[in-house]
Amino acid sequence: MSRLIRNRAKTPPSVMVSTVASPVALLSTEPTIVLEHVSKWYGDLVAVSDLSFSIGPGVTALLGPNGSGKSTTLKMISGLIGQSTGQIAIKHLPPRGAPETYRTFGLVSDVDQLYPYLTGREFVRMNALLQRMPEPDEAGRRAIDIVEMNYAADRRLGGYSKGMRQRIKLAAALVHDPDVLLMDEPLNGTDPAQRAHMIQLIRDFGKMGKTLLISSHVLIEVERFAENILVIVNGKLAAAGNYHTIRERIDNRPHVIRLRASDPRLLGSALLAEPSIRSIKIDEAGRILAETSDARSFYALVPGICRQNDVRLFEIEAADESLESVFSYLVQR
Amino acid sequence: MTATATRIEVPHAPTPDLGLPAAESVIETRNLTKRFGGVVALDHLDLEVPRAAIGLLGPNGAGKTTLIRLLLGLSRPTSGSASVLGMDTGAEGLKIRQRVGYMPESDVLPSNATAADFVGHMAEMSGIPKVHARQRAADVLYHVGLDEERYRLIKGFSTGMKQRVKLAQAVVHDPSLVFLDEPTAGMDPSGRDAMLELILRVYRLMGMTVVLSSHILEDIERVCDYVIIINGGKLVLSGPIGKTAVDTQEIVVRINSDPQQFMDRLATYGIHEVRLATKGLVTPYPELIVGHGSDAVYDAIRDTAADLGVPLRSLRSRAHSLEEMYLNAVEAGALELESPEEQADGD
């Protein structure tokens, strides 16, 4: 493993994170993809600056607002564009300059054009041939089965809908059974049925021990296939790891919890007696919004308090623990 | 399944009269059919769309884009008829298009023009005199959230900014009805929130009926109050969203401890209809789904948690999410038709 370099992680003011433990954000024991001090600039536009992280097997979501350098990073990892400084390695091989690296990973890019004059089967088979697979037909058939595209395999790509194109692109990226899958907005343009299927595929590959790095914008869907996230803001690493733990780390934002009960006023006043409660708000619909510094004990206390005061509890939910809330905290300036 | 999205609250403004008796539906189709060669894109579609924020759903190739083009009077139906704002699409296509806005899904903006110049031009193309067009374009671009960028070339715009310009050109001529095709596609989370809020403003504040076609069901849930699902060119389901009876709802509980112990304890309170959720979110906390939402059940859950001293991470009732409604209506495995729309448009 290349020597670990101290990553001078300067914490942005809006997100007070308890000290960054490991110098390089290690997400697993045996890393598959390693980036060290990677930067990319176009003239005076700095797209990515001094990025260091490593990703292991399982599903990792690459998140970040538009223009944050997220897709530039994915393009550098896949070898589409060269980095200005730093090293990138996929299973110890550099993505640019060594064609052998392309055996180890498959890329599903967000580019929509394909070869309209080829049929789905021909397209996937061509990818198998270019990967120098011994049995291209067999590999093609297996990949098309996985993405359930047999019914349209012999139709021309020109007539494919957006969802069908996404799936045949996945088949092409899978045909050489790579250990690593890089996917740029794979759910873009798929309809709910296709999306449910694609999410299931991603989860299965994750369980199989493959390493998946997936960039996406629709966080409510990311929650359904990834627990590990890598957030890039303004070209810098904002956060890495399990998003629940990350939420814990953001301790300058008190946890907001929403409750609905039979007697909100009574429950509210009872809760105020607890030392860890910072504030209680009751909106016109009678919902309670409680801010607490110690979420863990709060959840344990509430049932007891309700019973003592004979208040029926209808709803209790963290108002800002969803990936969307965590993301919005991380991206603020 | 997915957490129900929080609704965006926007103050209600009086909706202007559309020169239509209130009850009359904004869009009506009578066994509307459209065939491209052998492929049937729309199959005897009967629709009555009220004046509301309408979600238009359906798998890729289900006929959504074809329907929108027909309603805009851009293509002629093979058989049957359709009327928009009381005007027949076949005969009065021009008049309809003067009072209807359309935000297409694909990239349709000229890269080598400035936003203000182009939106102003589009206003003129809808009959607004040159003097007013410039001023309205600047106003509308400001309202969709573009400040000084509106005077820069579109080619430097991010996806989010381009979507805003597309929305601006759809509403600049103050239409009574607006079709929005995948308005939030490709936008980052904060961009999506802003765009959904804009769409609600267009509906509530500007009083325009909105037909929103999107694949992201969460957006539909947050904005629309009426939904239409089309599959294979046929109407599969249409009706208001989220108005299902309370007692049919299941209760979803997430605890931070051994689920079996919790379920046994619950049994002592006489609650047996409990199962462990499998699909759902990737979450560290096990999720239990309890049968039906009567008061006794809520108390039982509360008391079980209090007895075991277990942190009750989440407790909420859940109507069938729109996604379930959608998947049942469309039966996930529906064979995907040769998508006629793609061919029809691409020349």
Place this chain on the structure above:
Amino acid sequence: MAIEGQYVPVGSSDGAFGEVYDRGYQHYEGSRLGRGHAVHALTTYSMRRALGSKKSWTAKVVPALMYVAAGLMVVIPLGIRAFLDDASVVEYWDYFFSIFVVLGVFVATIAPEMLCNDRSENVLTLYFSRAITRMDYLIAKLVGTALLTLTITLVPMVVYWLGRQLLEDSPLSAMKDNAGDLWRVVVMSLVTAFYLGSVALMISSFTGRKSIAVAVIIVAFLVVSIFSLTLTEVVTDQDVLPYLAILNPLRLVGEFSYGLFGQTMEDTEFGKPLSVWAYAGAMLGTVVFCCGVMYWRYVPAD
């Protein structure tokens, strides 16, 4: 509510006046004009865009150069004539013949600007979702192209005509005598503008890529010219020969100008020239043919 249009007594009032105005979205109460306005707007907008207004500077270079070239072709002979009275002067009928290359490049640059971007960047979807028909779109683009071409054919010519009259000893009487030349100049510019404009537009309607359209227009003009010239070597019988001129755009424009002014070109490879009507007919026929092709290419709706 905001006080509509009244004088807002801010300064003088005794502090009783204070109003917050609704800056939010307002409905449009103004007048709404019909298709005519939309077509007019599209024509003027297309013309401005074709010349590169509100675009990066590179789009403005070629049209500007062509205007300069056309301008020089007029100013220089006038200048010479002003100083050396008896200098031989460029005749009206020779003018188009000499600046045909400038005209060709100009048209080959602006015609693709008119059509290709709308197709390649899918802006057509927006245009056809507005209150115009596909026919309106075509008319606006054709009229726009012709008008633009006129600015480089008619305007310099009229200036040249005016210049020559002013140089006469009694300009006013000269103007009356040479009025005949003026209307011939106008006719010549109009027909040529529509002829070159429609051919270039037709070619541009086939592709979304401007570079290909420009290339094909130039190559088309060249190949047809070379083709007709090569044919003259092959075809020997005299009565077929002149019809070959119709194939060659440069020759066609030249012969038409000469015919219009009652001049005859010296005996060229194309043998004795036909009547001016033949050439006018050929040009207008080409215009009609091009419009038909564009109609077929754009109008069939679904």
Place this chain on the structure above:
Amino acid sequence: MAAFLWNPFPVLMLTVRQFAGGKAVRVVGAISLFPVLFGAIYAFDPGIEIAEYFISEVIYRRLFIATLLPIIVLILATGALGNEIEDQTLPYLTLKPIRRLRIVVEKLAATVLVATPLVFAGLTLAYLLVYRSEAGGSEALTYLWAMLTSAFFGIVAYGSVFMLISLLIHRALLAGITYALVWESLLGRYLPGLRLVSIRHYTESIYVGLLDTETYQFIAARGDPLEDANSVAAAVITLAVVSVIAIGLSGRRLRRLNLE
């Protein structure tokens, strides 16, 4: 068709399908029919010119080599790689464990494979039409042989140079047309020095060299003979070197290309 070729040369077959599927082949086919058109005209009225002069000077040297050949190869060669870059489908080839040089070579092979039959068909048909009326005999056949061979070398050389251009600049087609029409035909005539750099000159040298001198002297005297023509061997070697250099540069360029 030709499925057996997919396995050894996937990129080649892909490009052949690309040409077959698109407008390129139809446009190129139409252009390569031009010589046939002239052949037909000649057949219609053969009296006007002697066959050798017409086929050699009018059809082949002035019409074909000067304008048609560069344009035909240009459309195919710039399309082969240029379209993939513009449509952003190139990563399906470059992000694969194969050498970039092989991609360039297979793309070029596809261009030659598509251009050659069309060009040969056009020329041969024109030749037959022109010689239909006269007993050509073996001596006339040397014209056909010379035309096809030199055309082939022209295709390969133009192909590799135009492919390199399509990798270097964005609007390759426009640049190619300016190169072919302005540089080679117009300037070539007035600035003799340019000959050393123009592929057309070498192609013509091969053609002239292959014609045994007596037949050509008789023809050349009538038209404009090719000044300081190189020997066939020299011309062939030069074109080969030019092609190899262009292919090498294309491979290097493809390695460095940033596919935004």
